[in-house]
Amino acid sequence: MGLEETVEDKRGLVLVIGATGNVGRNVxxxxxxxxxxxxxxxxxPDNADLPHxxxxxxxxxxxxxxxxRDLDGVKxxxxxxxxxxxxLAPAVIEVLKRRVSRIVYLSSMGVREERVQQVDPINEFHASIERLIEHSGIGWTxxxxxGFASNTLNWSQQIRSDSVVRxxxxxxxxxxxxxxxxAEVAVRALIDDKHSGAKYVLTGPQALTQIEQVQTIGQVIGRQLRYEEVSPEVMRQQFLIHMPSQMVDGMLNAWAEFVRTPEPVTHTVEEIIGRPAHTYREWVSDHAGAFRA
Ligand SMILES: NC(=O)c1ccc[n+]([C@@H]2O[C@H](COP(=O)([O-])OP(=O)(O)OC[C@H]3O[C@@H](n4cnc5c(N)ncnc54)[C@H](OP(=O)(O)O)[C@@H]3O)[C@@H](O)[C@H]2O)c1
Known part of the structure; x- marks a missing residue:
């Protein structure tokens, strides 16, 4: 059955929280x-810029x-x-569980449910929210x-000004x-109850080093780019200007781990939506304007 026919069958009002973000906007x-x-x-709402x-x-x-007040009629x-x-999450889940039948929650591949405590604060908060949802009695996916390809937009300014990523x-x-x-997987999960109770690990179709990611950006925008290795301690000091130390250390430790053990590749996106996940090169082509001077 095609997606359009599934939609006809299972139409119900969807509330999107995080609707102006990277994923929510696409959902x-x-x-x-x-x-x-x-x-x-x-x-x-004045700056939402969502489809008419x-x-x-x-x-x-x-x-x-x-x-x-936003939950009337929401499925x-x-x-x-x-x-x-x-x-703040328990009170939010409490409100949702009284009014809707299922939550599709955007979590992280780093969550390891066999661990009582996750290794970093980001995965710890995702694991806590997953547990809250699971124990609330509401349906869930x-x-x-x-890692989101959109994280590499953090390099756009350096690339535009210096053709280098430090x-x-x-x-x-x-x-x-x-x-x-x-977003495409989220849409399937939101409109079809067959995804209830699923924990989907979603990745891109290939694993690339950060150096290869920068090379890919250079190839797509037609410019020679350079990756300049910066020591974790120097970067730590720069990140600490904008972020709490727990987050910064969590991020740096995660990258150190991805040197030792590359992030795995799954085929779940293709299994669910029936076409391969987009490559990083395709993502860069879609966002090339952000990297061009
Ligand atoms: N980046 C990664 O590699 C990665 C990987 C796995 C999982 N994740 C998870 O993905 C999530 C972020 O997704 P994203 O990148 O699509 O989001 P995002 O671009 O960071 O946008 C966040 C969204 O949340 C909204 N928001 C912020 N504060 C809010 C509030 N108090 N009440 C209601 N809405 C609020 C924002 O609205 P405004 O624009 O109005 O502020 C925006 O729509 C995080 O939980 C992150 O841990 C990220």
Missing amino acids: VSRLSELNVPVRALVHN GVEIVCGDLSEPETLE TVFLVWPALPVG FLRAS WPYGEATRSLIHERDI
């Missing part, structure tokens, strides 16, 4: 293209009571947990994604995923 667009009724939760016709509501995860929720304290752990190897592929 909203794809649902809208498929004529699935979709409500997008945003902070500031999408219902936009204002809400804030840090004030869970603001979500109540499933796409939930992104942004950089907010995880202590977890999308455990590998970064640590050039040999860190990741199976970066296109945000549209996560």
Whole structure:
């Protein structure tokens, strides 16, 4: 059965939380293209820039009571947990569990459920939220994604100005995923209950070192780019200007680990959506403007 026929069969209102983010924006667009009724939760509706016709509501995860009014008629929720304290999550899950039938939660491939404590704070908060959802009694689907290709937009300014990427752990190897592929899987999960109870590990189709990622950007935009290895300690000091130390150390430790053990590649995206996941090169082509001077 094609996706359009599945949609006809299983239509129900979807609320997208994180609707202006990398993944949520694509979830909203794809649902809208498929004529699935979709409500997008945003902070500031004036700057949302979402497809015409999408219902936009204002809400804030840090004030869970603001979500109540947005849940009328909602069947499933796409939930992104942004950089907010995880202590706010129980109240959010409590509100959702009373009003909707299933949450599709954007989690991380680094979650290891055999561990009581995850090795870094990012995976720890994803594991905690997964546990909260699982124990709440609501239906769920977890999308455990590998590194987002969009993380490499962090290099865009250096590439535009200097044709160089100064970064640590050039040999860190990741199976970066296109945000549209996560969104495409999320749409399937949101409209079809057969995905209830699934923990999908979603990755791109190949693993590339950070040096290879920079080379790929250079090939796509037609410029010679250079990767300049920076020591983790120097980078740590730079990141600490904008981020808490726990997050910074978690990120640096993860890259060190990806030098020793490359991020795995799965074929789950293709199994679910029926076409291969986009390559990193395709992602760069879609975002080439960000890297061109
Ligand atoms: N990057 C990776 O490699 C990676 C890998 C695996 C999993 N993840 C997980 O993916 C998630 C991020 O997804 P993303 O990149 O698609 O998101 P994103 O681009 O970081 O955007 C975050 C979204 O959350 C919204 N938001 C922020 N604070 C909010 C609040 N208080 N109430 C309601 N909405 C709020 C933002 O809205 P505004 O624009 O209005 O602020 C925005 O729509 C994180 O949980 C991350 O850990 C990331």
